[in-house]
Amino acid sequence: xxxxxxxxxxxxxxxxxxxxxxxxxxxxxxxxxxxxxxxxxxxxxxxxxxxxxxxxxxxxxxxxxxxxxxxxxxxxxxxxxxxxxxxxxxxxxxxxxxxxxxxxxxxxxxxxxxxxxxxxxxxxxxxxxxxxxxxxxxxxxxxxxxxxxxxxxxxxxxxxxxxxxxxxxxxxxxxxxxxxxxxxxxxxxxxxxxxxxxxxxxxxxxxxxxxxxxxxxxxxxxxxxxxxxxxxxxxxxxxxxxxxxx
Amino acid sequence: xxxxxxxxxxxxxxxxxxxxxxxxxxxxxxxxxxxxxxxxxxxxxxxxxxxxxxxxxxxxxxxxxxxxxxxxxxxxxxxxxxxxxxxxxxxxxxxxxxxxxxxxxxxxxxxxxxxxxxxxxxxxxxxxxxxxxxxxxxxxxxxxxxxxxxxxxxxxxxxxxxxxxxxxxxxxxxxxxxxxxxxxxxxxxxxxxxxxxxxxxxxxxxxxxxxxxxxxxxxxxxxxxxxxxxxxxxxxxxxxxxxxxx
DNA sequence: GGCTCATGTAAAGGTCGTTCACATGAGCTG
DNA sequence: CAGCTCATGTGAACGACCTTTACATGAGCC
Numbered sequence: 053x054x055x056x057x058x059x060x061x062x063x064x065x066x067x068x069x070x071x072x073x074x075x076x077x078x079x080x081x082x083x084x085x086x087x088x089x090x091x092x093x094x095x096x097x098x099x100x101x102x103x104x105x106x107x108x109x110x111x112x113x114x115x116x117x118x119x120x121x122x123x124x125x126x127x128x129x130x131x132x133x134x135x136x137x138x139x140x141x142x143x144x145x146x147x148x149x150x151x152x153x154x155x156x157x158x159x160x161x162x163x164x165x166x167x168x169x170x171x172x173x174x175x176x177x178x179x180x181x182x183x184x185x186x187x188x189x190x191x192x193x194x195x196x197x198x199x200x201x202x203x204x205x206x207x208x209x210x211x212x213x214x215x216x217x218x219x220x221x222x223x224x225x226x227x228x229x230x231x232x233x234x235x236x237x238x239x240x241x242x243x244x245x246x247x248x249x250x251x252x253x254x255x256x257x258x259x260x261x262x263x264x265x266x267x268x269x270x271x272x273x274x275x276x277x278x279x280x281x282x283x284x285x286x287x288x289x290x291x292x293x294x295x296x297x298x
Numbered sequence: 299x300x301x302x303x304x305x306x307x308x309x310x311x312x313x314x315x316x317x318x319x320x321x322x323x324x325x326x327x328x329x330x331x332x333x334x335x336x337x338x339x340x341x342x343x344x345x346x347x348x349x350x351x352x353x354x355x356x357x358x359x360x361x362x363x364x365x366x367x368x369x370x371x372x373x374x375x376x377x378x379x380x381x382x383x384x385x386x387x388x389x390x391x392x393x394x395x396x397x398x399x400x401x402x403x404x405x406x407x408x409x410x411x412x413x414x415x416x417x418x419x420x421x422x423x424x425x426x427x428x429x430x431x432x433x434x435x436x437x438x439x440x441x442x443x444x445x446x447x448x449x450x451x452x453x454x455x456x457x458x459x460x461x462x463x464x465x466x467x468x469x470x471x472x473x474x475x476x477x478x479x480x481x482x483x484x485x486x487x488x489x490x491x492x493x494x495x496x497x498x499x500x501x502x503x504x505x506x507x508x509x510x511x512x513x514x515x516x517x518x519x520x521x522x523x524x525x526x527x528x529x530x531x532x533x534x535x536x537x538x539x540x541x542x543x544x
Numbered sequence: 545g546g547c548t549c550a551t552g553t554a555a556a557g558g559t560c561g562t563t564c565a566c567a568t569g570a571g572c573t574g
Numbered sequence: 575c576a577g578c579t580c581a582t583g584t585g586a587a588c589g590a591c592c593t594t595t596a597c598a599t600g601a602g603c604c
Contacts, residue, residue: 312568313568
């Protein structure tokens with residue numbers, strides 16, 4: 053044990069050189085294995101080959117390391133959602149579904165990030181930078197919802213984009229955290245989490261009046277966006293399930 | 299500190315008399331305050347006025363206490379959902395919405411239970427009794443979905459009840475865990491979590507073909523259940539967003 | 545070469561979870 | 575009531591963890 057530390061030190065010298073990054077990586081691995089609750093500051097230090105006190109030169113405490121990971125997670129999350137959205141190409145509905153899949157894929161492929169972001173019990177609102185990163189990620193969903201809302205077929209009340217975004221987020225998060233990760237994933241389901249989410253979103257969109265079909269994407273009609281004034285009127289019962297705007 | 303313990307002991311004698319229950323109550327309070335992660339076996343013992351080793355006479359370890367709480371939580375959860383469902387009275391849709399509200403109410407009013415049940419990272423599938431309790435609670439949603447599915451208007455493919463139940467569960471859980479608890483509840487929303495869920499469920503049901511309206515409950519038409527064979531056919535495109543049964 | 549400061553170490557204090565040997569006393573048995 | 579037994583509680587101890595403090599090292603700069 054001691055000779056090993058000596059050896060490492062011989063390799064890298066007294067100073068680690070990149071301890072902060074090494075700690076983040078170590079923590080990521082540990083969280084993926086044992087969850088944010090089981091992750092230990094001391095373990096991360098051990099894994100990086102330094103003493104238990106060294107990490108305090110780079111993070112105020114264990115929570116700050118966790119926050120850093122959550123922050124990075126939100127940034128990567130935003131990147132992946134953005135890529136999936138691809139500015140609504142080739143058509144809004146297809147791209148929208150791709151965002152949903154990307155959400156689940158991220159939860160599945162980056163359990164450590166997802167855990168730190170949503171399940172670690174971090175006081176998100178106590179950390180402005182963290183909250184901002186979260187908002188930016190949510191912004192992708194929000195922007196997509198905005199575009200989708202603008203496509204509401206004529207004669208149907210247009211739903212508030214913000215509400216749609218929150219709905220989509222809650223569906224994705226609900227499925228991810230109930231069925232798509234850890235032990236919960238072992239529950240016997242009649243369909244995969246991806247299929248479950250896709251069906252849920254499609255039914256939801258249909259409920260909003262979108263003429264959803266199951267034809268392969270790419271051959272979908274995409275009518276031009278309707279200006280808001282045209283959305284109401286024409287003999288359709290006023291107000292959707294979201295009530296009338298106050 | 300010592301005299302206080304002496305005093306308590308004088309009151310209750312060497313033996314506590316009801317330590318198991320006292321520990322459960324203490325843990326509930328602590329979890330509500332600081333979350334399942336922050337809850338401490340030692341703290342619970344202190345709160346009950348016994349030594350740190352005493353709890354081990356009643357629980358194998360800290361996890362078993364947590365599991366006991368989760369189990370009780372699932373039982374109370376089931377009771378509340380059942381009461382809300384009220385066997386579908388006065389009409390299926392109204393009762394269904396009431397179940398959704400009850401879900402959120404439970405998450406809000408019993409944060410300790412909800413935390414232990416869904417956010418404590420307990421290995422649910424390692425504990426058969428716990429898993430069974432969870433299944434029973436989910437069974438209420440499932441039964442409600444079953445009844446709802448049977449009401450699918452004629453000429454519209456009937457959705458699998460299991461899928462509906464999973465969808466409803468994921469919506470409820472998603473909203474509860476994102477917006478209805480702890481710090482997350484402080485996020486600025488355009489509407490309350492309850493309204494958000496209600497709108498989501500209504501849009502979803504409409505997407506399934508239910509003729510949802512916003513008239514005050516009680517004056518809703520409730521057609522008799524349609525036998526499954528009649529659900530398909532009649533010129534409607536086959537298969538909903540959930541695909542065709544294999 | 546010598547200074548300085550970021551970065552690392554060792555040691556120590558406090559809290560937890562958990563175990564073990566031992567103490568207590570509630571309830572049964574005779 | 576005396577005595578026995580066993581469930582229940584105590585105290586001490588171990589190892590792990592988080593965190594702080596005083597001290598050590600060495601990389602970069604004059």
